[in-house]
Amino acid sequence: MRHGKYPFIIGFLVVPVALYATFVVAAYLQTFQLSLTSWSGLGKIDYIGFDNFVKLWHDETFWKSIKHNLFLLILLPIITIVIALVFAFLLNVGGGHRGGQSRGVWGSKIYRIIFFFPQLLALAIVAVIFGRVFGPDKSGMLNGLFPASWKPWLFLADERYAMACILIVLIWQAVGFYVVLFSAGMGSISDDIYEAAALDGATRVTLFFRITVPLLWSTIQVAWVYLGIAAFDAFALVNIMSVDRGGPNGATSVLSLMIYRNAFDFSQAGYACALGVVLFFLTLTFAALTLRVTRRDSVEA
Amino acid sequence: MTLVAEAETPAKKSAGAKPSAKRDINAFTGLAHIALIAWALVTAGPLIWVLLASFKNNTEIFLGKPFALPSSFSLQTYFDAWTEAHIGRYFLNSVIVVIISTAGTMLFGSMAAYVLARYRFPGNRFIYYMFVSGLAFPTFMALAPLFYILKNMGLLGSYTGLVLVYIAYSLPFTVFFLAAFFKSLPYEIEEAATVDGASHTRKFFQIMMPMARSGLVSITIFNIVGQWNQYLLPVVVMTGPGAENRYLLTQGIANISVSAGYHAQWSTLFAALTLSILPMIVVYAIFQRQIQAGLTAGAVK
Numbered sequence: 001m002r003h004g005k006y007p008f009i010i011g012f013l014v015v016p017v018a019l020y021a022t023f024v025v026a027a028y029l030q031t032f033q034l035s036l037t038s039w040s041g042l043g044k045i046d047y048i049g050f051d052n053f054v055k056l057w058h059d060e061t062f063w064k065s066i067k068h069n070l071f072l073l074i075l076l077p078i079i080t081i082v083i084a085l086v087f088a089f090l091l092n093v094g095g096g097h098r099g100g101q102s103r104g105v106w107g108s109k110i111y112r113i114i115f116f117f118p119q120l121l122a123l124a125i126v127a128v129i130f131g132r133v134f135g136p137d138k139s140g141m142l143n144g145l146f147p148a149s150w151k152p153w154l155f156l157a158d159e160r161y162a163m164a165c166i167l168i169v170l171i172w173q174a175v176g177f178y179v180v181l182f183s184a185g186m187g188s189i190s191d192d193i194y195e196a197a198a199l200d201g202a203t204r205v206t207l208f209f210r211i212t213v214p215l216l217w218s219t220i221q222v223a224w225v226y227l228g229i230a231a232f233d234a235f236a237l238v239n240i241m242s243v244d245r246g247g248p249n250g251a252t253s254v255l256s257l258m259i260y261r262n263a264f265d266f267s268q269a270g271y272a273c274a275l276g277v278v279l280f281f282l283t284l285t286f287a288a289l290t291l292r293v294t295r296r297d298s299v300e301a
Numbered sequence: 302m303t304l305v306a307e308a309e310t311p312a313k314k315s316a317g318a319k320p321s322a323k324r325d326i327n328a329f330t331g332l333a334h335i336a337l338i339a340w341a342l343v344t345a346g347p348l349i350w351v352l353l354a355s356f357k358n359n360t361e362i363f364l365g366k367p368f369a370l371p372s373s374f375s376l377q378t379y380f381d382a383w384t385e386a387h388i389g390r391y392f393l394n395s396v397i398v399v400i401i402s403t404a405g406t407m408l409f410g411s412m413a414a415y416v417l418a419r420y421r422f423p424g425n426r427f428i429y430y431m432f433v434s435g436l437a438f439p440t441f442m443a444l445a446p447l448f449y450i451l452k453n454m455g456l457l458g459s460y461t462g463l464v465l466v467y468i469a470y471s472l473p474f475t476v477f478f479l480a481a482f483f484k485s486l487p488y489e490i491e492e493a494a495t496v497d498g499a500s501h502t503r504k505f506f507q508i509m510m511p512m513a514r515s516g517l518v519s520i521t522i523f524n525i526v527g528q529w530n531q532y533l534l535p536v537v538v539m540t541g542p543g544a545e546n547r548y549l550l551t552q553g554i555a556n557i558s559v560s561a562g563y564h565a566q567w568s569t570l571f572a573a574l575t576l577s578i579l580p581m582i583v584v585y586a587i588f589q590r591q592i593q594a595g596l597t598a599g600a601v602k
Contacts, residue, residue, distance in 0.1 A: 008501040009416050016413040016472055017428060023450065023469035025431065028438055030446035041445065087340065090333040106334075113589055114341045117348075119596065120581050122530035124551035128558040129574060132354075132567065133347050137363070139567060141350050144367035176344065181597045204329060232439060236532040240555045256441045263445035264537075276442030283439050 031280075034273040041269040052274035062275070065253045068163055072170065072231035072254070073286065077224045080171050084178035085220075087115065089208050091179065092186040093194065112183065115176035123173065127240035130169045131156070134241075157243050159251040166237050166252055170230065178223050185219040186212060221290070228286050232279065235260065255279050348578065355379070355571035362567050378572035382557075388573040390546070391553030392580075395529060398460060398549060402467035403524045409468060410475030411517065415505055417476065418483035419491075429480065435473030441533055448537055458541035463549075466538055467528050475520055478598070482516035483509065522588075522595030550577055 035052055039045045056062050091108040118126065133141040134155035143152045156162050189212070197207055213220070235256035239245055245261070246253035255275060263272035354362055355378055356371035382388045417429045447466070448457075456462030486509065494504050510517070532551040539547055548556065554577060561570040585592060 004501065005420065006422070009420055009422055011502075012412040012416045012505075013428065016409040016476075019409065019465060019469045020432065020435070020472050023447065023466050024435055024438075024443075024472075027443035027446040027450060030450075031443045034446060041449070083340075087337065090337060106330075107337075111337050111341060112593075113585075114344055116589075116593055117582070117585060118344060120526060120530075120585055120592065121578065122532060122551045124530075124532035124555055125574065125577060128554050128570070129347055129351055131558060132570070133350070138365040139363045139565075141347060141367045144365040148365065172343070175340070177596065180593050184597055229439070233441070235441060236551075239536075240558065256439075259441055259444055260533075260536075263448065269445040269449070272445045276444070279439055279442050284437065287437070 031273045031276045034270050035277045037270040037273075039270040040267045041263070042267070048270075052271050053278075055271065056274060056278065061250055061253055061258065064250050065255045065258050068252065068254050069232060069234075069282075071163060072167060072234060073228055075167055076170050076174070076231045077227035079167075080174045080178055080227055081220060081223055083171070084175050084182055084223075085208075085213070085216075087111075087175070087179045088182035088186055089212055092183055093204070093207065093212070112176075112180060115179050117176065118173045119177040121173070123236040124240060126169060126173055127237045130165075130172075130237075131241045134165050156241060156252075157248055159248050162242060162248065162251045166234060166241065169237055169241070170234065174227065174230065178227075181223060182216060182219060185216045189215050224290055225287060228290060229283065232256070232283055232286070255282075351571050351574050351578070355568065355575045357568060357571075359566060359568050362571075378568045379576065381569045382572035382576060386553075386557045386569055386573050388550075388553065388557070388576050391548050391550045392577065394547055394553075395550040398463055398467070399525060399528045401460075402464040402471070402528055403521060405464060405468045406471040406475055406524050406528075407517065407521055410472055410520075411479050411510065411513070412505070413472070414476045414479035415483050415509060418480040429476075432473050432476040435470075436477060440470060444533075444537055451538060456538075458539055458544040458547065460547065463535060463538045466534055467531065470534065471524050471528065475524065478520050478523075479513070479516060482513055486512050518591065519595040519598040522592055523598065526592070526596060 034045075036047055036049060037045050038048045038051070091111060121129075132139070135141070135143060136154045136157050137152050138144055140152075140155070142155070143150075146153070154161075156165050193211055193215075194207060197211055202210070233256055234254050238252050238254050238257045239260070242252040246257050255278070259272045259275045259279065262268040262275065350367050353368065353371060356374050358378075361372060413428075413432070417425055417432075451457045451462050451466070454462070456465070490508060490512070491504055494508050499507070530551065531549075532555070535549045535552050539549065539552060545556075554573060557570055557573050561567055
């Protein structure tokens with residue numbers, strides 16, 4: 001066609017494609033390949049068929065990790081989305097209607113700025129902060145706030161509550177982002193709709209459930225997928241915050257941590273790759289299921 | 302009061318002025334403010350606590366009363382964090398790596414996205430979907446292979462290796478987002494430039510890039526924040542002898558936290574945390590609008 005088109009195309013694509021192929025595509029493909037080996041990370045690579053997956057099936061830590069990932073996968077999106085939706089609604093529509101315009105409550109800008117900030121903090125830094133917030137003696141923020149007569153709570157060092165602590169931190173960090181995201185969505189809902197509903201005598205609770213939520217459905221869906229992916233991760237939190245990395249007694253072990261520890265601490269690269277493959281299919285199943293289950297006839301705003 | 306309100310509502314509906322409804326609104330707004338202030342405190346509380354604790358000595362920290370003012374303001378803890386815990390070095394390392402890798406991501410990402418969005422050639426769709434499919438894979442599934450790829454290339458523990466990995470793993474989203482953006486730009490101006498004899502490369506840098514500025518700004522912010530907050534990739538890449546001097550901030554903080562835990566010597570850790578959070582607050586205060594827009598842009602699209 002035009003003069004010099006192909007040299008230009010190749011020139012522009014060669015570096016990004018080479019980088020991507022070397023560090024991403026090759027790594028993913030090798031994960032599948034190495035999952036069928038007993039490779040330790042050094043020396044000879046022996047193919048052992050599906051032995052790694054059989055081993056997985058009988059691995060108690062694996063099932064514990066899956067359970068913990070599911071715990072996060074169910075609770076993190078639900079709680080975060082509910083809190084964020086309510087706050088976004090209060091910030092955008094909560095102030096009632098004056099002059100035909102729905103308004104947020106007073107100071108909604110300041111709230112939004114404060115709520116959003118944790119999103120800018122690295123999860124690793126958040127993990128270090130909350131490791132101290134949940135400190136098991138008086139130097140921890142929460143135990144410091146409790147009355148002096150109370151026995152210190154163990155939080156992360158208590159098998160029963162450790163996972164809940166991880167969940168709380170994830171929610172703490174995520175809510176602000178989704179408040180802003182939902183606010184943007186609510187901003188695009190026409191005021192006429194709210195006005196018409198308000199004229200018909202709809203209360204704010206009705207407005208929330210009958211107008212805001214249905215019109216935001218596609219954004220909520222996206223939020224669900226994002227939060228689900230975050231629930232499959234949680235590596236930084238568990239690796240830094242938890243007692244004994246995944247402890248106590250495996251109470252906070254998650255798949256991402258298992259992959260990391262098998263690959264780098266236990267010299268079981270092959271097994272780590274098998275876990276990676278499982279994780280890949282779990283993520284894919286989750287994404288497909290979410291899109292299926294939450295599909296509704298979309299309502300155009 | 303509610304009874305009266307209910308009785309009055311139908312009668313006054315047509316009148317427009319609704320004193321009872323107004324009181325109702327005030328009660329609602331009051332509750333809304335209580336909820337919003339509560340969450341603002343929950344969000345800011347741990348950060349304020351870190352700031353306060355950074356001025357306290359270890360004995361004071363163990364006294365409890367987390368929100369009591371420190372007995373004296375000394376910068377000794379900050380001095381320790383800077384000289385002994387090397388927080389300054391970690392910070393600088395992160396700045397250098399993120400500047401180079403974000404610049405690289407933007408350059409290569411926009412080049413690839415532009416060619417894929419606006420030129421027809423065999424293999425175009427294949428390359429595009431290769432990039433975009435990277436969005437579906439969780440990063441940590443490929444940890445072990447990634448580690449050995451870098452090891453074989455002799456890039457472990459080096460800035461070069463980390464920057465290349467950052468760029469490669471940032472490409473899927475960057476290409477996906479920018480390709481959609483370049484597609485939406487008008488073709489007329491480009492055609493006029495072609496008639497005037499501009500080369501493909503020149504058209505890209507002098508016409509398309511300026512036209513795509515808003516999209517480029519959003520995705521640059523997205524990448525800066527994402528790469529700044531990375532923890533998993535540095536932990537995998539920055540290993541080996543002497544790598545400690547090249548640790549990034551997230552790694553460094555986690556490291557300080559571990560050694561602080563051994564000695565139960567928390568004050569330096571709090572100073573280090575404050576030093577790593579403060580710059581984020583300053584940047585956020587200045588670019589708050591752009592940052593919120595940039596980070597949510599990905600989800601809204």
